[in-house]
Amino acid sequence: DQQVKQNSPSLSVQEGRISILNCDYTNSMFDYFLWYKKYPAEGPTFLISISSIKDKNEDGRFTVFLNKSAKHLSLHIVPSQPGDSAVYFCAASEDNYGQNFVFGPGTRLSVLP
Amino acid sequence: DTGVSQNPRHKITKRGQNVTFRCDPISEHNRLYWYRQTLGQGPEFLTYFQNEAQLEKSRLLSDRFSAERPKGSFSTLEIQRTEQGDSAMYLCAGEGGPNEQFFGPGTRLTVL
Numbered sequence: 001d002q003q004v005k006q007n008s009p010s011l012s013v014q015e016g017r018i019s020i021l022n023c024d025y026t027n028s029m030f031d032y033f034l035w036y037k038k039y040p041a042e043g044p045t046f047l048i049s050i051s052s053i054k055d056k057n058e059d060g061r062f063t064v065f066l067n068k069s070a071k072h073l074s075l076h077i078v079p080s081q082p083g084d085s086a087v088y089f090c091a092a093s094e095d096n097y098g099q100n101f102v103f104g105p106g107t108r109l110s111v112l113p
Numbered sequence: 114d115t116g117v118s119q120n121p122r123h124k125i126t127k128r129g130q131n132v133t134f135r136c137d138p139i140s141e142h143n144r145l146y147w148y149r150q151t152l153g154q155g156p157e158f159l160t161y162f163q164n165e166a167q168l169e170k171s172r173l174l175s176d177r178f179s180a181e182r183p184k185g186s187f188s189t190l191e192i193q194r195t196e197q198g199d200s201a202m203y204l205c206a207g208e209g210g211p212n213e214q215f216f217g218p219g220t221r222l223t224v225l
Contacts, residue, residue, distance in 0.1 A: 004155070036216075043204050043216025044156065045115065089155045098146050098206070098214050099169050103155025 003027050004092050006104040013111050019077040021107050023090030026071065030092040034101070035064060035075050038087045047088075048075070051096075080111045117142075117207050117217035125223045126195055133191045134203055134220045142207025145188050146214065147180055149173065150202040159203075162188060195224045 005024045013019045023033075031052040036044035050057040050064045050073065057064050063076045077084055090104040116139040126132050138145050144163055148156035159178070160170045164185035174180075177195075182188040192199055202221050206214040 009153075041218060043115065043117070043206070043218050045216065046214060091155070098144065098208050099158055099161045101158070103157070105154050 001026075002105070003030075003102045004090055004104040006088075006090055006107045008107050009105070010108040010110070013080045013109065015082055015111055015113050016079045019075075019080045019084065019109055019111065021075040021077075021088050021090075021109065023073045023075075023092075023104055024071060025073075025092050025102075027092070027094070027102075028071065029094045030071075030102075032093045032096050032101075033064070033066060033073050034091045035062075036089040036091065036103075037084075038089065038106070044089055077109075080109075082111045082113050085109055085111045115207075115215035115217065117205065117215050119203075119205055119217040119220050121220055122218060123221045123223075125225065127225050128197060129194055131191065131193045132195055132222060133189055134222075135187060135189050136205030136217055137187045138205070138207030138217075139209075139215070140186070141209045142215070143185075144208040145182055146206045146208065147188070147190050148204040148206065150204060150219070151200075156204055159190075192222075195222075197224045200224045 034049040035047040038044040066073045087106045089106045091101040093100045118137045146161040147159040150156045162182040177193045180190045202219045204219045206216045
């Protein structure tokens, strides 16, 4: 039973448009959420995080929105660039300790020029 | 480049053989994590070290798996009597603080 779900295995977006990657979770005790980006032949790299005391966190072109009541978070990338093409993993935890992070299966984003 | 290296990058072995992977985090990484990632899935936690002490093991880590981190620097993950189900990407990550996990490029294991 997956506690963190990313129901879209893939997403294609035109360069310059908005990319929206979604993540749903089942454990209401999750309080910390992270997004990682992974390029082929590389390990995941940390992108942005949010804790449950916030509903939005922004870093440049990347914004994460959290809806705790719906157990849903989303990552918005605007404007999307071809270099954003990668697999994006959502991860969640009850605390902020790495051993407790549960990762989703990932969404492959393709930004088309 | 996160500064975390893993060797080898690829390993092909026959079922029943033993394999060992190495992870070199940067010196500031007090915590070191091992994850396994199978096709179509996200990373799954295996075990972690705080300096040289192995503090937690996932139930995924069967008794055929052993990990060490002598002197709190590099770490090794050994799989004995490999099975085809062990085929996966093995990732290690160093952590200097909360939310600061830096993953290595991974070792892809294929068990024939």
